[in-house]
Amino acid sequence: MSFNLDVRLKRANKVYHEGEILAGVVVLVSKEAVQHQGISLTMEGVVNLQLSSKSVGVFEAFYNSVKPIQLITSNIEVVKPGKVPSGKTEIPFEFPLQAKGNKLLYETYHGVFVNIQYTLRCDMKRSLLAKDLSKTCEFMIHGQKARVQPTPLDFTIAPDTLQNVRERSSLPKFLIRGHLNTTNCVITQPLAGELVVESSAVPIKSIELQLVRVETCGCAEGYARDATEIQNIQIAEGDVCHGLPIPIYMVFPRLFTCPTLETTNFKVEFEVNVVIVLHDDHLITENFPLKLCRV
Template sequence: MSLEIKLSRSHRIYRPNEALEGKIVAKISSSVSHQGIRLTINGSVNLQVRGGSAGLIESVYGVVKPIPIVKKTIVVQPSGKIGSGVTEIPFSIILKDKGKEDQEKFYETFHGGNISVQYLVTVDVARGYLHKSLSAALEFIIESEKDSLPEKPISPETILFYITQDTQRHTLLPELKSGGFRISGRVCSQCSVLDPLTGELTIEASGTPIQSIDIHLFRVESILVGDHVATEASIVQTTQIADGDVCRGLALPIYVILPRLLTCPTIYAGPFSIEFKITIVITFQSEQTKAQKKFDPKYPQPWVSKHIKLFVIYTILLSLKYLMMGI
């Protein structure tokens, strides 16, 4: 005896103005009676404050109450029977009610460390007090409506940056200071979330050989807990764009594919916010590098040069707004 939900779209991606359609598949060896089959969609923002970001606040609050987005229930079938074998029951439910565009705010699906935006469809088959009810659940993905997207500019803005020993705020190895280095580059300020983040980087000069050039993608999650704001930055992915000592004056392409469920439009809501930043990391060859090959990218090392840029993701379009924060 099993119950399963199959949506009409294999990728399970829907927009708020569309109907969630699919079928309920019941596999039963012998017919059973039921008191009704109900389908429920439930969307919420789940918040959790961890000790690393909140300290003492965690012991008082811990898990913050979820923020409801949508909850709807429909009766797919009234009381009756489900025959033996495989039974398929179709369903259709509107996600956003017409006339409630201002009241219902559908955030895009996001799986973060402390914040997650999740949408579930659940089916329940009630069988009375003497029998255990049957249930099944499935997550579906919400993306922004196409009509609400801003128009893509004809010529996307390009942000220029440069990295030298003078832009670093942490301690560098003496060999890096004496030899010096200069790295310049550019990154396109707008792209689709479904498209890669592109640009280029050039090693203009470096007295010390380079070991690796990486781009770290971070998420910055902030939660309002009482009178305090708990903020934590965690790494999402690392993309290596160069391995070994690269040629000077050669333009290296920057090509970063954004993980869809681990990124989302930047959100500035009252009780929480979700932002993203990229860090360009230049690792130089040295004896200390050989002794300690792994390190936390959030903390600078004397043989590493870093350059941080904050960016904002809007709906399907990715708008990069950079803030120079030479570390």
């Protein structure tokens, strides 16, 4: 017997905001009538926090603070126990997107140690001999819009400006100047600017942009802060012409970034590293914190 269960949202992009209505249809397609014990829909939004391996065992109190945080949950019975007729059946549904208590609906974000996810699950219970059917669909929440004031940044990278260098005298001489249009970034617009290699005593092998997420989990007893790479883009290869402006251009990936977020139990922040690899395998890295917003 062929039977298909599906959940379809009215919005093709599956993007919603707090206070809106999540609407769609449950679609049942069957060649013949099917007996069932009820069809239900469960909508929930959860923040899952996870500790990195280096933090496990360091703070005992962490185990209480990394429990999943329930932002929103709702359950409705779509169809009472009975029979689904043959053919195609569409059952409409609506859920108000209102957070529990004084909580907020944080923006959808897929990280390493912090994960904010909103799902809609349809369950069809069946008799003992038949297997229950389930279908899950993820939808996105976009956060509140904010006003963004551009904050341009001019930077210089030279042996004197570098931090965490043990033997500064062993570094080859180089001078790199650059400009970021803003460090207060609109998440839907690219990070842009330019970079100029003024001089370098050693030939350059590569220049890269590295986008980094900084996730902090914890409580009053202590915090675990972990930085992980989201993406790495090469903006120049080989020994580039000196004095020539090299464009900086990076698009923020949709699910792996969100507006900068700070709460009691966790934080999600972002940084960009400008990485210059020299031919003698010296690695020069300059770090710039970013604030991401949605407008």
